[in-house]
Amino acid sequence: MKTVLLALALFLPVSAAAEEVVLGLSRNSISIDTTFDGSQILLFGAIKREEAIPVSDLGVVVAIAGPSQPLDVRRKERRFGIWVNVDAVEVDAAPSFYAVATSGPWSETLSQVEDLRHKISIPRAIRSVGAPGGVVDSQSFSDAVIRIRERSGAYQILEGAVEVSEQTLFQTSIDLPANLTEGDYVTRIFLTRDGAVVSRYETIIDVRKVGLERWLFELSRENAFLYGIMSLVIAIAAGWGASAAFRLLRRV
Numbered sequence: 001m002k003t004v005l006l007a008l009a010l011f012l013p014v015s016a017a018a019e020e021v022v023l024g025l026s027r028n029s030i031s032i033d034t035t036f037d038g039s040q041i042l043l044f045g046a047i048k049r050e051e052a053i054p055v056s057d058l059g060v061v062v063a064i065a066g067p068s069q070p071l072d073v074r075r076k077e078r079r080f081g082i083w084v085n086v087d088a089v090e091v092d093a094a095p096s097f098y099a100v101a102t103s104g105p106w107s108e109t110l111s112q113v114e115d116l117r118h119k120i121s122i123p124r125a126i127r128s129v130g131a132p133g134g135v136v137d138s139q140s141f142s143d144a145v146i147r148i149r150e151r152s153g154a155y156q157i158l159e160g161a162v163e164v165s166e167q168t169l170f171q172t173s174i175d176l177p178a179n180l181t182e183g184d185y186v187t188r189i190f191l192t193r194d195g196a197v198v199s200r201y202e203t204i205i206d207v208r209k210v211g212l213e214r215w216l217f218e219l220s221r222e223n224a225f226l227y228g229i230m231s232l233v234i235a236i237a238a239g240w241g242a243s244a245a246f247r248l249l250r251r252v
């Protein structure tokens with residue numbers, strides 16, 4: 001009986017999404033060297049359909065996430081004239097870079113239920129393992145991470161930055177800062193109708209150090225002692241050189 005059911009299943013038609021993403025990238029890899037000062041990724045794509053375009057408006061959400069890292073977030077308070085750590089919360093995983101671009105206002109493009117399901121917004125992308133019992137406002141620690149990284153450009157919310165034409169073609173561009181973390185940058189595309197996700201697509205942008213940057217990175221990981229000695233020698237040489245130049249200028 002099981003054999004008959006398996007044979008029937010092989011011949012049954014497989015349902016496909018009514019709308020699918022066909023994506024293009026201006027570049028799918030980024031090389032970081034000593035002259036790297038940031039980059040820009042252009043994403044462009046089309047919607048493949050086998051049926052007529054639905055009546056409801058199409059929404060497009062693009063999310064790019066860098067490698068996630070654990071964080072210990074501490075809060076300082078001024079006590080007896082000095083700043084001291086008073087509370088700490090461990091954030092299990094926070095993306096080193098995160099950008100979200102939408103084709104319209106956030107509340108109109110994606111519902112809260114779908115955001116919770118797919119973890120698309122910046123707060124949903126950060127995972128916290130909880131806080132000690134004495135910390136009553138643990139969410140403020142995650143909010144602080146978001147606030148600091150938004151100021152540095154590591155976290156970006158780009159409402160209305162995705163251009164959609166005829167509910168079929170879309171494009172957007174996202175700026176990447178100079179201080180990128182090496183690793184895989186997961187890029188997700190979501191198609192939405194009435195705030196609900198109807199299709200999704202995922203790909204990877206590879207970010208790697210090359211040249212001198214790569215050599216220094218591997219040296220710091222594989223031979224920390226030699227890397228420390230070399231850094232100390234360079235610091236001493238730079239200090240001596242600056243002192244010598246200052247003395248020479250004073251004589252002139």
